[in-house]
Amino acid sequence: GAGVSQSPRYKVAKRGQDVALRCDPISGHVSLFWYQQALGQGPEFLTYFQNEAQLDKSGLPSDRFFAERPEGSVSTLKIQRTQQEDSAVYLCASSSTGGQLNYGYTFGSGTRLTVV
Amino acid sequence: GDSVTQMEGPVTLSEEAFLTINCTYTATGYPSLFWYVQYPGEGLQLLLKATKADDKGSNKGFEATYRKETTSFHLEKGSVQVSDSAVYFCALSERTGGFKTIFGAGTRLFVKA
Numbered sequence: 612g613a614g615v616s617q618s619p620r621y622k623v624a625k626r627g628q629d630v631a632l633r634c635d636p637i638s639g640h641v642s643l644f645w646y647q648q649a650l651g652q653g654p655e656f657l658t659y660f661q662n663e664a665q666l667d668k669s670g671l672p673s674d675r676f677f678a679e680r681p682e683g684s685v686s687t688l689k690i691q692r693t694q695q696e697d698s699a700v701y702l703c704a705s706s707s708t709g710g711q712l713n714y715g716y717t718f719g720s721g722t723r724l725t726v727v
Numbered sequence: 728g729d730s731v732t733q734m735e736g737p738v739t740l741s742e743e744a745f746l747t748i749n750c751t752y753t754a755t756g757y758p759s760l761f762w763y764v765q766y767p768g769e770g771l772q773l774l775l776k777a778t779k780a781d782d783k784g785s786n787k788g789f790e791a792t793y794r795k796e797t798t799s800f801h802l803e804k805g806s807v808q809v810s811d812s813a814v815y816f817c818a819l820s821e822r823t824g825g826f827k828t829i830f831g832a833g834t835r836l837f838v839k840a
Contacts, residue, residue: 702771718771
């Protein structure tokens with residue numbers, strides 16, 4: 612597609628519920644990133660995929676967070692047993708370059724998760 | 728660890744005023760530097776970038792120069808428009824040691840007609 616597409620745009624979850632957030636990157640983009648953006652803050656890194664390989668998951672805040680990109684295109688971020696502190700905007704970004712090169716990302720519009 | 732510090736907002740300017748948003752960084756290596764912009768209701772967009780010292784990134788009338796000696800990457804525009812109202816994020820990415828980009832907290836800009 613023309614841009615990075617994320618769904619759903621908004622998600623309200625009850626505390627303890629599992630959620631799955633989807634990211635459809637730009638076709639052919641090698642690199643895919645997930646970021647978490649709390650209200651009034653800058654995005655914080657969660658995890659990175661190069662094609663289907665998850666090369667860095669150091670930013671995932673707990674083992675309740677899990678991400679996958681099984682065919683090297685669409686990615687899903689799953690949060691199990693959601694807590695109120697998980698409320699944030701979850702951003703997906705993709706880039707045509709891989710490895711250590713970073714010429715900037717294309718971001719999706721994000722999924723706003725509210726845990727009640 | 729690496730970090731980015733940018734001036735707190737909001738910044739309120741009149742149309743055609745000169746804009747500066749300060750950004751300084753701490754990095755162990757030799758990072759690439761970026762400015763991203765987030766318009767109301769939209770995702771972050773890359774505004775400009777610089778990959779080495781003394782490089783000047785520019786786009787849409789905005790510019791920023793990579794100053795290694797002062798570890799700074801201040802964003803400037805000579806004459807702002809109402810349509811420039813947005814949140815601006817300074818960011819860095821190291822060449823080694825991982826794939827993440829470190830973002831500042833963002834500076835909200837309001838431009839009045």
